[in-house]
Amino acid sequence: MTTAALNIGHRLRGRLGTYTLTRQLYETVWLASNTQQEPVIIKAVRHVRLENERQILKRFPDATVPFRALIDEIQEPQDPPALVLKHYDSHVGEVADKKGLSAREIRHVARRVLEALRVLHENGFVHTDVKPDNIMVNLSSNEDGDGDMRFKDACLADFGNTVSVDSEYAVNGYPLGTPIFRSPETTLILPFGPPADVWSFGATLISLLYGEGFDIFRPDVPVDHELYVDKILTRFHQFFGPYPKTYLTLPGINDEVLELLIHIISTFPPEQRKPFQLASRTEISHRDRDFICKIMKLDPRDRPTVQELLDDDWFQEEVEEHEHGNEREAAGGSETT
Template structure:
């Protein structure tokens, strides 16, 4: 956000910075090289660390919500910013909305049994019903990506991030200190 403009009339007007495109659109045009991938990853993790430090989580992190400005060179992205904060939630992970849990199920695979430790009764019943009805999930999709598409080191880094239970995932700050960055 560049500036919040408040006048005597409602609603409040918010002026947002313009960025050229999203990572989703840029990667559809041309796959990211490793240097670009690390640049984008570092920028997103720094933004997440800042959100977490302020007590928020971004509940809709995806390539369509990562905005970039373009430049010429071996790294096409001069700026990387995290957007669409409409799904940002105060850090109350025990009470995430059902739509967030549904997205997690789809991308991360089935919920581990220990989820019942933090879920309320309604969510526990919903998760049990989803499990019984075999709602489609990717089932840990990163385990099956061949090394020709994603190096073993990159795959291991992504799999550390993509653990279903947030309590098992490293924080954004921890990921910024990960050995994965050493060969930059």
């Protein structure tokens, strides 16, 4: 990967417009403005991930699909290659960590992510990197805010690691994505498919429900520690284990993986297990807890599809809360007139 040789004030010409760089956000990501002074995001880097994202976004140009939209492609300069993407106010992880999210906001974001994943899965793709930082949101102004709903829009972003289900990455197993949000099968470098995204969605949902920077599978050692991955696998067992006997028939399973899992199960003190299904109401509502437990199945063959999750009664609470809120507002209004 090469670093974009760009600077603040640099003007880039695309197929549809001209963009001026205003701030560097990350090594390869810039904030820019178009000729109408509207903000956009520029991703500029010579790397296969950028080309992969371009291909995925061009394949699904429908504006109703909740993907971060591709606005333009930079023609000058040609090196490094660059994409112009829709700007969002923040990612949902930042909002959750700073201010927390209402139940209605969480369900709105969850629905949008599942709708995006449904499009990918129905077309034979796996996102592989679902996490709070890759869910973008636009915030309402105070005047436009609707009670406990601050989000005008939400979408899934970063398709650089998105792969087809018949790619060598999925068929042979390759640890794509962010370790603490990876599924067990991906972490174990086994073949994976759409159920891997379902697990990552569940891990993301836990982080959003708890807020304050909480990630349930984050180990107590640095990322570069030799036991980092083993500790993640141990936390899978601690909260959602034990690893089931059905792992014996998982595609790609081998003696080395089985020995590792047996070691984790046999050496982890039983009194330190914290089954998520026993989480108390002081931590999380039982309705949220039960929905999470439907998702977080260690065997990918036991996980629901995104469509089954979208059809779950858990989302009905979003509708009921909104309707009850409107009724309370109407009642309150009638009392004061």
